[in-house]
Amino acid sequence: MKYFVIVGHKAVTTGDFKLDDISGGAGRLDILIRCVNSAFFLSHNIRRDTELFMLLQGGDDPPKTIRLSGQELRYLNPDERSTSSLIRNALIKKLGEDEVRSSPGIYVSRMSFADVIEMLSEKGNIIYLKEDGIDVRGLNMPADPIFVISDNKDLTDEEETILMKHDPEKISLGPHSLHGDHCIIIVHNEMDRNVQ
Ligand SMILES: C[S@@+](CC[C@H](N)C(=O)[O-])C[C@H]1O[C@@H](n2cnc3c(N)ncnc32)[C@H](O)[C@@H]1O
Numbered sequence: 001m002k003y004f005v006i007v008g009h010k011a012v013t014t015g016d017f018k019l020d021d022i023s024g025g026a027g028r029l030d031i032l033i034r035c036v037n038s039a040f041f042l043s044h045n046i047r048r049d050t051e052l053f054m055l056l057q058g059g060d061d062p063p064k065t066i067r068l069s070g071q072e073l074r075y076l077n078p079d080e081r082s083t084s085s086l087i088r089n090a091l092i093k094k095l096g097e098d099e100v101r102s103s104p105g106i107y108v109s110r111m112s113f114a115d116v117i118e119m120l121s122e123k124g125n126i127i128y129l130k131e132d133g134i135d136v137r138g139l140n141m142p143a144d145p146i147f148v149i150s151d152n153k154d155l156t157d158e159e160e161t162i163l164m165k166h167d168p169e170k171i172s173l174g175p176h177s178l179h180g181d182h183c184i185i186i187v188h189n190e191m192d193r194n195v196q
């Protein structure tokens with residue numbers, strides 16, 4: 001299994017945003033939505049071996065985590081608008097302590113960044129994708145990697161402290177600072193090529 005954690009520092013946490021305004025009023029939700037596309041879509045298939053955790057930390061009701069499970073996903077289309085609509089449906093759900101299923105393969109909970117990292121650290125090896133990490137080329141990816149990516153801002157000092165407690169491998173994908181969704185494509189491709 002491959003896991004991706006994408007942190008949306010200002011991303012909305014309630015369902016009252018406009019689908020036409022995901023890059024503005026929804027706190028750069030567009031960045032996270034593009035990560036959904038990169039994490040799951042092949043040309044004519046879905047990557048079933050992938051899970052994506054969207055950490056929503058902005059808006060009026062933070063934190064919330066939306067988990068997308070490739071094994072179960074249905075009704076996912078490549079356009080950002082329809083994915084935003086699925087996410088909006090998840091954000092409308094009433095939440096208690098437990099994760100709630102919103103639609104097939106899409107779950108929402110009140111987990112924080114620390115909760116998600118703690119929970120995932122039991123499942124595999126954490127990799128912090130970072131511009132100044134060690135070069136991905138020539139590295140063997142561990143089994144069940146958990147890739148942590150930030151949005152248009154770097155992780156905060158507090159988030160980095162939480163992450164570093166788990167002693168992650170810090171990996172760079174190349175010489176330029178890239179968009180998070182592009183990082184996901186590169187990671188998938190590197191792993192695809194290593195398996196074949
Ligand atoms: C748009 S960048 C973050 C913003 C950028 N650091 C800044 O403040 O200008 C989004 C995220 O993608 C990941 N990333 C970007 N370029 C990368 C690279 N060359 N290697 C590994 N990860 C990268 C990092 O997790 C980064 O936080």
